[in-house]
Amino acid sequence: MVFVHEYFILFIISIQCFYSQGLIFPVxxxxxxPNDNIDDTSATQNAIAAAVSNGTNNVVLFxxxxxxxxxxxxxxxxxxxxxxxxxxxxxxLLVHSPIPLFYTINSQQVTIKAFAIDFNPLPFTAGYVVSVxxxxxxxxxxxxxxxxxxxxxxxxxxxxxxxxxxxxxxxxYEIYQTPPANKNTTxxxxxxxxxxxxxxxxxxxxxxxxxxxxFTIHALYGxxxxxxxxxxxxxYTAWYFGIYTSRTRRLHMIDYHVKPRDGRWLSTSGDCMHxxxxxxxxxxxxxxxxxxxxxxxxxxxxxxxxxxxxxxxALIIKTNNWxxxxxxxxxxxxxxxxxxxxxxPYTSAIVASSTSINSTSRLxxxxxxxxxxxxxxxxxxxxxxxxIRNLTVTNNxxxxxxxxxxxxxxxxxxxxxxxxxxxxxxxxLYWNEGPAPRNMILSENVFINCNQGLYRQSGVITMAPDPTxxxxxxxxxxxxxxxxxxxxxxxxxxxxxxxxxxxxxxxYLATNNSIAPxxxxxxxxxxxxxxxxxxxxxxxxxxxLYDTTSPCLANLSSIINISASAxxxxxxxxxxxxxxxxxxxxxxxxxxxxxxxxxxxxxxNIVITTTTSTIGNxxxxxxxxxxxxxxTSTSNIHRTxxxxxxxxxxxxIVTLLTWKLxxxxxxxxxNTLYN
Numbered sequence: 001m002v003f004v005h006e007y008f009i010l011f012i013i014s015i016q017c018f019y020s021q022g023l024i025f026p027v028x029x030x031x032x033x034p035n036d037n038i039d040d041t042s043a044t045q046n047a048i049a050a051a052v053s054n055g056t057n058n059v060v061l062f063x064x065x066x067x068x069x070x071x072x073x074x075x076x077x078x079x080x081x082x083x084x085x086x087x088x089x090x091x092x093l094l095v096h097s098p099i100p101l102f103y104t105i106n107s108q109q110v111t112i113k114a115f116a117i118d119f120n121p122l123p124f125t126a127g128y129v130v131s132v133x134x135x136x137x138x139x140x141x142x143x144x145x146x147x148x149x150x151x152x153x154x155x156x157x158x159x160x161x162x163x164x165x166x167x168x169x170x171x172x173y174e175i176y177q178t179p180p181a182n183k184n185t186t187x188x189x190x191x192x193x194x195x196x197x198x199x200x201x202x203x204x205x206x207x208x209x210x211x212x213x214x215f216t217i218h219a220l221y222g223x224x225x226x227x228x229x230x231x232x233x234x235x236y237t238a239w240y241f242g243i244y245t246s247r248t249r250r251l252h253m254i255d256y257h258v259k260p261r262d263g264r265w266l267s268t269s270g271d272c273m274h275x276x277x278x279x280x281x282x283x284x285x286x287x288x289x290x291x292x293x294x295x296x297x298x299x300x301x302x303x304x305x306x307x308x309x310x311x312x313x314a315l316i317i318k319t320n321n322w323x324x325x326x327x328x329x330x331x332x333x334x335x336x337x338x339x340x341x342x343x344x345p346y347t348s349a350i351v352a353s354s355t356s357i358n359s360t361s362r363l364x365x366x367x368x369x370x371x372x373x374x375x376x377x378x379x380x381x382x383x384x385x386x387x388i389r390n391l392t393v394t395n396n397x398x399x400x401x402x403x404x405x406x407x408x409x410x411x412x413x414x415x416x417x418x419x420x421x422x423x424x425x426x427x428x429l430y431w432n433e434g435p436a437p438r439n440m441i442l443s444e445n446v447f448i449n450c451n452q453g454l455y456r457q458s459g460v461i462t463m464a465p466d467p468t469x470x471x472x473x474x475x476x477x478x479x480x481x482x483x484x485x486x487x488x489x490x491x492x493x494x495x496x497x498x499x500x501x502x503x504x505x506x507x508y509l510a511t512n513n514s515i516a517p518x519x520x521x522x523x524x525x526x527x528x529x530x531x532x533x534x535x536x537x538x539x540x541x542x543x544x545l546y547d548t549t550s551p552c553l554a555n556l557s558s559i560i561n562i563s564a565s566a567x568x569x570x571x572x573x574x575x576x577x578x579x580x581x582x583x584x585x586x587x588x589x590x591x592x593x594x595x596x597x598x599x600x601x602x603x604x605n606i607v608i609t610t611t612t613s614t615i616g617n618x619x620x621x622x623x624x625x626x627x628x629x630x631x632t633s634t635s636n637i638h639r640t641x642x643x644x645x646x647x648x649x650x651x652x653i654v655t656l657l658t659w660k661l662x663x664x665x666x667x668x669x670x671n672t673l674y675n
Contacts, residue, residue, distance in 0.1 A: 022051075022055060022056060022057030022058040022059060022080065023051070023054060023055070023058045023059070024058070024059045024061055025047045025048075025050055025051040025054075025058060025059065025060045025061065026047070026060075026061045026063070027040065027043055027044050027047045027060060027061065027062055027063075027067075028063065029047070030043040030044070030046045030047040030050070031043040031046075032044050032047070032062075032067060034062075034063055034064065034065025034066055034067055034091075035065040035066055037068060038068065039068055039069065039070050039071075040067045040068055040069060041069050041070050041071040041073065042071075044060075044067070044069070044073050045071075045073050045074065047060045048060050048073065048074075048075055048078075048081075048083070051078075051081060052075070052076070052077060052078045052079075052081060056079045056080035056081075056109075057080035057081075057082075058080070058081060058082070059081075059082045059083075059084060060081075060082070060083045060084070061084055061085075062084070062085040062086065062091045062093075062115060063085075063086060063091070064085075064086045064087075064090040064091055065090075065091065065092070066092045066093075066094055067091070067092070067093050067094065068094050068096060069093060069094065069095045069096065069097075069101060070095075070096050070097050070099075071097070071099065072099050072100050072101065072102075072103050073101060073102050073103070074102075074103050074104075074105065075102060075103070075104040075105070075107055075110065076104075076105050076106060076107065077105075077106055077107060078104070078107040078108070078110055079107065079108045079109060080108070080109045081107065081109070081110050081111070082110075082111040082112075082113070083102070083110075083111070083112045083113070084111070084112075084113050084114045084115070085113075085114040085115030085116075086114060086115075087114050087115070087232065088114065088115065088116050088232055088233065088234040088257070089116070090114075090115075091114065091115035091116065092115065092116045092117075092118060093115055093116070093117050093118075094118050094119075094120060095117065095118070095119045095120075095219075096119075096120060096121075098119075098123065098213075098216050098217060098239040099217055099239075100217045100218055100219065100220065100221050101117055101219050101220065102219075102220050102221065103221040103223075104220075104221065104222045104223070104225050104228065105221075105222075105223045105224060105225070106223075106224050106225075107224075107225050107226075107228075108225070108226045108227055109226070109227045110222075110225055110227070110228050110229070111228075111229040111230075111231060112220070112228075112229070112230050112231075112233065113229070113230070113231040113232045113233060114231070114232045114233070115233065115234075116233070116234040116235070116236065117219050117220075117233070117234070117235045117236065117238070118235075118236040118237060118261060119219075119236075119237050119238065119239065121146060121148055122145065122146060122148070122237055122264070123212065123213050123216075123237060123238065123239040123240075123269040124145070124210055124211060124212045124213060124237075124265075124266050124269055124293070125139065125141055125145045125146055125147070125148055125151075125193065125210075125211050126139075126141070126142060126145045126159065126208070126209065126210045126211065126264075126265040126266065127139045127140045127141040127142040127145060127193075127208070127209070128140045128142065128206065128207065128208055128209075129203055129204065129205055129206065129207045129208075129209060130192065130205060131205065132201075132203055132204060132205060134197070134199070134200040135180075135196065135197055136194050136195060136196045136197055137194075137195050137197065137201070137203055138188060138192055138193070138194050138195075139192065139193045139194075139195055139209065139211065140191060140192050141191055141192070141193055142161075142265075143263075144262050144263055144264060145264065145265070147187055147191060147192070147193045148185060148193070148213070149184070149185055149186060149187050149193075150184045150185060151184055151185045151213045151214075152179035152184055152185075152213060152214045153177070153179055153185065153195045153196070153211045153212070153213060153214075154176065154177065154178075154179060154212060154213060154214040154215060155174065155175065155176045155177070155211075155212045155215075155293075156174060156175050156195070156201070156203070156209050156210070156211045156212070157173075157174035157175075157209065157210055157212075157397060157454065158171065158172060158173055158174065158203070158207055158208065158209055159208045159209055159210050159265055160208065161208045161265070163395075163417070164265075164291075164395060165291070165394075165395035165396075165417050165419070165453075166210075166395075166396075166397045166419050166453050166454060167208075167453060168419070168452040168453040168487070168489060169452065169453075169488075169489050172419075172453045172454055173201075173202045173203075173454075174454060175197075175199075175201050177197065177198035177199070178198055179196065179198065179214065180196050180197075180198055183196035184196075195211055210265050210266050210293075212266075212269050212293055213239075213269075215239065215240045215269060215270060216239045216240060217238075217239050217240055218238055218239075218240050218241040218242065218243060218244040218270075218274075219235050219238035219239075219241070219242050219243065219268070220235075220242065220243040220244070221243075221244055221245070222243070222244075222245035222246070222248050222251075223245070223246045223247065223248075223324075224246070224247050224248075225245070225248050225249070226248075226249040226250060227249070227250045228245065228248050228250070228251050228252070229251075229252040229254065230243065230252070230253050230254070230256050231252070231254040231255055231256070232254070232255045232256075233255070233256050233257070234256075234257045234258075234259065235257070235258045235267070235268060236258075236259065236260065236261035236264075236267060237260075237261070237264070237266070237267055237268055237269070238268040238269065238270070239269055240268070240269055240270040240271075241268060241270045241271045241272070241273070241274045241294075242258045242267075242268045242271065242272050242273060242289075242292070243256075243272075243273050243274070244271075244274045244275075244276070245274075245275050245276065245278065246276045246277055246324065246325070247276075247277050247278070247279065247327075247328070247329065248275065248278050248279070248282075249278070249279040249280050250279075250280050250281055251275065251278060251281070251282045251283070252283050252285075253273065253282070253283070253284045253285070253287055254283075254285050254286060254287070255285075255286045255287065256273070256284075256287045257287065257288045257289075257290075258272040258273075258288070258289045258290065258292055259288065259289075259290040259291065260290065260291045264291075265291070266291055266292070266293055267289075267290060267291045267292045267293075268292045268293060268294075269292075269293045269294075270292070270293055270294045271292065271294045271295045271296070271297070271298050272289030272292045272295070272296045272297065272393070272396075273287075273289070273296070273297045273298070274295070274297075274298040274299075275297075275298070275299045275300075276300060276301065276302065276325070277300075277301045277302060277325070277328065277380055278299065278384055278405075279382050279384060280382075280383075280384065280385070281384065281385040281386070281387070282299065282384070282385075282386045282387070283387050284297070284386075284387070284388045284389070284391055285388075285389045285390060285391075286389075286390045286581075287390075287391050287392075288391070288392040288393070288394075289391075289392070289393045289394070289396065289400075290392075290393075290394045290395060290396070291394070291395050291396060292396045292397070293396070293397050293398075294396070294397060294398045295396070295398045295399045295400070295401070295402045296391070296393035296396055296399070296400045296401055296418070297388075297391070297393070297400070297401045297402070298399075298401075298402045298403075299384075299386055299401075299402075299403050299404070299405045300402075300403070300404035300405060300431075300433035300434070301379055301380040301381070301384075301404065301405070301433070301434055301435060302319065302321055302325045302379070302380070302432055302433065302434075303342070303377050303378070303379045303427075303429065303432040303433060303434045304317045304318060304319050304320075304325075304326065304377070304378040304379070304432075305317065305318050305319075305320070305375065305376070305377060305378070306318075306336075306372055306373065306374055306375060306376045306377075306378060307361065307374060308374065309372065309373070309374060310363075312369035312370065312371070313352070313365050313366050313367075313368065313369055313370070314363065314364070314365045314366075315363075315364050315366075315372065316357065316361055316362070316363055316364075317361065317362060317364055317378055318360050318361045319360055319361075319432075320360075320432045321432055322359075323356070323359045323360060326354070326356075326361070326362045327354070327356075327362070328351060328354070328380050329351065330351055330352065330353060330354070331350060331351060332350070332351045332380055332382060333348060333349075333350055333351075333380070333381055333382050333383075334348065334349055334350075334351065334378050334379060334380055334381065335347070335348045335378070335379055335381045335435065336348065336349070336370070336372050336376050336377065336378055337376065337377045337379075338373070338375075338376055338377070339375045339376065339377065341469065341471070341473075342377045342427075342429055342434075343427045343434065343435070343436040343465050343469060343473035343498075344436075344469075344471065344473055345379075345381070345435070347370055347371070347372070348381070349366040349367070349368065349370045350366060350367045350368070351364055351365075351366060351367075352365045352366055352367045353365045377434075379434040379435045380435075381406070381435050383406075383407065384405055384406065384407065385407045385408075386403075386405055386407065386408045386409070387408075387409050388401075388408075388409070388410040388411070388413060389411050389412055389413070390412050390413060390581045390582065391410075391413040391414075392413065392414045392415075392416070392581065393413075393414070393415050393416070393418055393422070394414075394415075394416040394417055394418075395416070395417040395418075396417075396418055396419065397419050397453070397454060398418070398419055398420045398454065398455055399418060399420045399421055399422070399423070399424045399455070400415040400418040400420075400421070400422040400423055400450065401422070401423045401424070402424050402426060403423070403424070403425050403426070403437055403440075404425075404426060404427045404428065404433040404434050404435065404436070404437065405435070405437060406435060406436075406437055406438050406439055406440075407438075407439045408437065408439070408440045408441070409440075409441045409443075410423070410440075410441070410442045410443075410445060411441075411442075411443045411444050411445065412444050412445065412575070412581060412582040412583070413445045413446075413582060414445070414446045414448070414577050414581065414582050415445070415446070415447045415448070415450050415460075416446075416448040416449065416450070416577075417448065417449050417450065417452075418450045418451065419451075419452065419453030419454045419455060419456065420451060420453070420454060420455035420456055420457065421450065421451050421456070421457050421459060421460055421461060421462040421495075422447045422450040422451065422460050422461060423442065423460075423461045423462070424457070424461075424462050424463075424464070425437040425440065425462070425463040425464070425474055425477070426462075426463075426464055426465060426466055427465045427466070427473065427474075428465070428466040429466060429467060430466050431466075436465065436473040436474050437463070437474050437477070438474060438475040438476050438477075439475070439476050440476070440477045440478070441478050441480075442461070442477075442478065442479045442480070442482065443478075443479075443480045443481050443482065444480075444481045444482060444574065444575045444582065444584065445482045445483075445575065445582065446482065446483045446485075446573075446575055446576065446577050446582050447460050447461075447482065447483070447484045447485065447486075448485045448577070449485060449486070449487035449490065450486075450487075450490060451489070451490045451491055452487050452488070452489035452490055453489075456489065456490075456491065457491065457495055458491050458492055458495040458519045458547065459491055459492045459493060459494040459495030459496075459518075459519060460484060460486065460490055460491065460492070460493055460494070461479060461493065461494045461495070462494070462495040462497075463477065463494075463495065463496050463497055463498070463499045463502075464495060464497040464498070465497065465498050468497055468498065468521065468522070468549075468551055468552065469498045469522065469551075470522055470551060470553075470556060471498065471522065471556075472498050472499055472500035472522065472523060472524060473498045474498060474499045474500070475499070475500050475501050476500075476501045477499060477501065477502045477503075478502075478503045478505075479494065479502070479503070479504050479505075479507065480503070480504070480505050480506050480507065481505075481506040481507065481574040481575065482506075482507050482508070482574065482575065483507070483508045483510075483573040483574060483575050483576065484507065484508065484509040484510065484511075485510045486509065486510065486511040486512075486513070488512065488513065490511070491515055491519075492515050492516055492517050492518060492519050492545075493507070493509055493517040493518065494517070494518055494519075495519045495520070495547075496518065496519070496520035496521070496523045496526055497520065497521040497522065497523065497547065497552070498521070498522050498523060499520070499523040499524075499526070500523065500524050500525055501525045502523070502525070502526045502527070503527050503528075504518070504527070504528040504529075504531060504566075505528070505529050505530050505531065506530055506531065506574055507531045507532070507574070508531070508532045508534070508571065508572070508573045508574055509531065509532065509533045509534070509567070510533075510534045510535075510573075511533070511534075511535055511540075512535060512536065512537040512538060513535075513537075513538055514535075514538040514539060514540050514541065515540075516540065516542045516543055516544050516545040517531075517533065517540070517543055517544070517567060518543065518544040518545070518562055519544070519545045519546075519547055520544065520545075520546065520547065520557055520560070521546070521547035521549070521552035521556075521557070522551070522552055522553065522556040522557060523557050524557060524558045524559050524560075525558075525559045526544075526559070526560050526561065526562060527561040527562070528543075528561070528562045528566035528567070529566050530566070530569050531566055531567045531569060532567070532568075532569045532570060532571050532572075533567045533568075540567075543562055543563065543564055543566065543567055544560060544562045572585055573585050
């Protein structure tokens with residue numbers, strides 16, 4: 001009987017393993033069917049509610065086809081929950097209102113995967129200016145954009161339809177406005193939309209423009225979620241960000257993509273990804289952001305202000321954003337800094353409790369006494385780690401990555417045609433974002449024609465707090481084994497403002513201007529060695545420059561170990577862009593210095609050319625890469641098929657084990673009885 005007991009236990013364990021993924025809840029069982037043009041909001045919400053209320057590890061399943069939505073779907077209190085379609089190119093969720101589609105709150109172990117999201121109507125329109133006055137402009141709308149009547153336009157930027165990205169160079173401009181009251185968009189003739197202006201602008205007849213409507217919501221929200229995974233998901237547009245999360249603990253972004261659809265001039269109206277006050281770690285892998293109206297990725301915590309000191313352990317703290325940002329949680333570590341040096345912390349404390357006072361303030365108590373003053377700044381610093389691998393950001397209106405966080409590793413990522421710096425490290429009092437970055441490693445990345453449009457800075461990689469400080473506030477930044485192809489307006493390779501400890505090594509810079517690769521302000525301990533510069537049209541006489549913009553002072557910078565020899569190595573690009581992402585250049589070790597430029601170009605099929613495009617009545621020049629577009633469709637299909645094979649293999653093994661154990665249990669039981 002001992003054998004029977006042991007086999008029976010194993011049999012039960014195998015059954016539990018088989019059902020560990022929980023139950024499947026097809027949305028069709030609740031009345032949501034694809035391709036019927038019927039609103040699927042209620043049916044999908046009911047399917048999710050049933051899955052969440054029936055235990056853990058349950059799955060809500062969409063079939064192939066298009067589903068229609070008019071309202072937000074909430075995922076609340078879920079544990080071990082999966083929402084899945086049949087694949088990014090198989091299941092489309094089409095939203096017909098300016099709303100968030102999914103709002104995940106107070107949940108654990110949530111996975112959202114395998115479908116695409118789009119909105120109709122779009123949050124923007126685009127075309128050519130055919131008439132303009134101080135109070136309105138008329139837009140000849142270009143398909144597939146729409147003549148949306150009754151919209152309020154909050155922002156307009158100039159676009160380059162030849163380069164298929166926001167305009168670059170000297171003719172780059174945009175406006176933000178509060179739309180005039182009772183002055184919504186109107187149709188003045190077939191295909192021509194009148195957009196009302198709050199003030200006179202630079203736009204002229206012939207300009208190609210993108211007009212974005214008032215910014216409202218994001219496609220995906222996550223708030224107070226632990227172990228959130230977004231996988232194999234495409235977002236074609238959104239009324240603001242593709243995804244926004246707040247206080248998410250352990251976040252995985254895998255095979256996530258934002259890109260324009262069907263020839264549109266824009267994808268999301270705002271950021272591709274934006275993560276506020278995240279905890280423990282964020283992992284981003286095999287993702288891409290193309291043509292969005294703001295940053296590719298923004299990671300930050302919030303900066304608050306002490307408005308009243310009650311005693312040595314109790315403070316009233318105010319937010320300049322919205323109330324929920326103050327709900328940082330018990331046990332959270334915060335740092336304090338003075339108003340005069342807002343990015344230089346002088347003490348820290350751990351939250352013991354917090355209570356809401358009003359819409360902008362909370363009462364906080366701390367686990368130990370602290371000595372702070374009214375007006376001091378407060379920021380969450382909870383040792384977040386950010387890891388980015390194989391991220392592509394292309395042709396967007398602002399930065400590739402904007403970071404006010406610490407402990408970052410960015411590797412094998414491609415930045416192509418970002419209007420502003422490819423990577424900007426910037427704690428900001430304007431946006432009330434922090435903390436000041438430190439411990440940053442950037443390795444084996446490729447930068448092509450970045451920092452040539454709106455919001456460009458002095459460097460393709462820029463470190464610049466807002467406002468500029470007199471002392472360093474960012475520390476320990478290493479940029480290594482990366483490839484830079486700078487365009488005519490890109491500026492230098494890096495800008496260092498208020499930084500202590502920067503190392504540049506093993507990088508390759510191709511440029512046709514004489515701008516110094518390194519520009520710095522009020523920084524120290526800047527070192528460069530073993531870098532290659534290829535310049536066929538001009539001579540670089542200085543390899544670093546002091547920024548003279550106030551409050552930058554040369555005597556506030558020190559220990560600058562940069563000489564011409566730091567940039568006179570002769571090696572081809574250490575990493576190159578390919579159809580599947582960035583890879584190490586295998587030709588590097590065999591290419592001689594005399595042929596490094598030609599060899600690296602031919603081996604990677606990269607051609608750096610200068611093209612001129614005419615937009616309206618002006619011309620712009622740009623260095624572009626003829627093979628810079630990175631396609632992920634093949635790898636997406638491969639990943640999906642591998643995942644399916646793994647799921648089938650796991651099912652097969654568990655089933656086989658179950659029947660084997662059942663067979664051996666019966667066999668052992670028979671033998672026991674016989675004996």
